[in-house]
Amino acid sequence: MTQHHPTLNDVVDTFHSLYPPHLAESWDASGLIAGRGERTVQKILFAVDAVSATAEEAVREEAQLLITHHPLLLKGANFIPAQEYKGAVLHTLIENKVGLLAAHTNADSAVDGVNEAIADLLRLRDVQILADEQIQERDGSQHTVGLGRVGRLEQPLSLRELAQSLAEILPATTGGLRIAGDPEMKVERVALCGGAGDSLFDELRASDADVYVTADLRHHPASELRERALVEGTGRPALIDCSHFASEWLWLNRGAQTLQQALAERGFQVECEVSTLNTDPWDFHVSTGSVSGSVSTTGLV
Incomplete structure (x- = not known):
C-alpha cells in the first residue's frame, strides 16, 4: 500500500x-x-x-x-x-x-494511556482500573474506563526495592521520590495514578493495595491516610510520591x-x-535541618 x-x-x-x-x-x-x-x-x-x-x-x-x-x-x-x-x-x-x-x-483513562504505560513499566500483572466508570457509546455499547490502575508485581519486593526500581525508569528530577512507609515492608499489590492522585484515596483504600505510586501528594490527605494505616496496625498503603512531570513522561x-x-x-x-526536554518546574534541591538540630528523622527513608 x-x-x-x-x-x-x-x-x-x-x-x-x-x-x-x-x-x-x-x-x-x-x-x-x-x-x-x-x-x-x-x-x-x-x-x-x-x-x-x-x-x-x-x-x-x-x-x-x-x-x-x-x-x-x-x-x-x-x-x-x-x-x-x-x-x-x-x-x-x-x-x-x-x-x-x-x-x-x-x-489517562484510555487503553494504552498514561496509567497503563506506568503499569507496564513496573511489569504489573492482572491490572485493573482503580477508579472505574461505565461509558456508553453512541451505538449503545458500554465499556469500562477510568483513572489509575492497580495490579500485582511479578514477585514481592520491599518498599525500598520498589522505589529503587521506579527511580530507574523515571527521568531525572530535582525532587526525586518521597516515600512514606517502612522501607523493608513487603509490597506486592501496587496502585498507581499518573499525575496528581490524592483525589483517588477512597478508591485506593478499597483496592487493598500495599503501596500507591502517584504525584503531587498534599500534606493533609497524605498525613490522614498514613495515620489511619498506622492506627489500624497495617501500615498500608505505603506512599511513593514522584514528580508530576516524570510520571506522565513515561x-x-x-x-x-x-x-x-x-x-x-x-x-x-x-x-x-x-521531546528531549525536561519540563519539570523545579531546578535544584536543598536538604533542610542540620546534624546538630533537634528535629527527629526517625522513620525517614
Whole structure:
C-alpha cells in the first residue's frame, strides 16, 4: 500500500480514535488547540507540557504538530498577546505553522494511556482500573474506563526495592521520590495514578493495595491516610510520591509509537518523536535541618 503524509485532520481523527475526547473529565480542556486541518503533517513532536521551550523545540525539529499531555488553556484565557506566557507559546507555534493538540485525562483513562504505560513499566500483572466508570457509546455499547490502575508485581519486593526500581525508569528530577512507609515492608499489590492522585484515596483504600505510586501528594490527605494505616496496625498503603512531570513522561514513547502505527495502518507516513526536554518546574534541591538540630528523622527513608 502506497503511503502518503496525512493532513492535520487525519492525524487528529486517528489520535482521537486511540484517546477519545469523551473519556476526558468534565473540567478538562483536551483537543486541538491550534492548527489548520488541511495542512500536511510530516513530523509530530510529543511532550508533557506546552511551554515556550517545547514550542521552540517543535519549530527546530521542523514538526508540523506538537502533541502535549497538559492542555495549554486548561484554565482558559481571555487574551493571548505574544508578550504573555500562553500567547508566546501559541504565537511561536502558529507563526511557524505548527499545530497544538492536547491529550490530558482522555490519555489517562484510555487503553494504552498514561496509567497503563506506568503499569507496564513496573511489569504489573492482572491490572485493573482503580477508579472505574461505565461509558456508553453512541451505538449503545458500554465499556469500562477510568483513572489509575492497580495490579500485582511479578514477585514481592520491599518498599525500598520498589522505589529503587521506579527511580530507574523515571527521568531525572530535582525532587526525586518521597516515600512514606517502612522501607523493608513487603509490597506486592501496587496502585498507581499518573499525575496528581490524592483525589483517588477512597478508591485506593478499597483496592487493598500495599503501596500507591502517584504525584503531587498534599500534606493533609497524605498525613490522614498514613495515620489511619498506622492506627489500624497495617501500615498500608505505603506512599511513593514522584514528580508530576516524570510520571506522565513515561507515556510519551508509547503514545508516539501507537499513533505512528495507527497512522501507518491507515496508509499514512509520519514521523513521531519525543521531546528531549525536561519540563519539570523545579531546578535544584536543598536538604533542610542540620546534624546538630533537634528535629527527629526517625522513620525517614
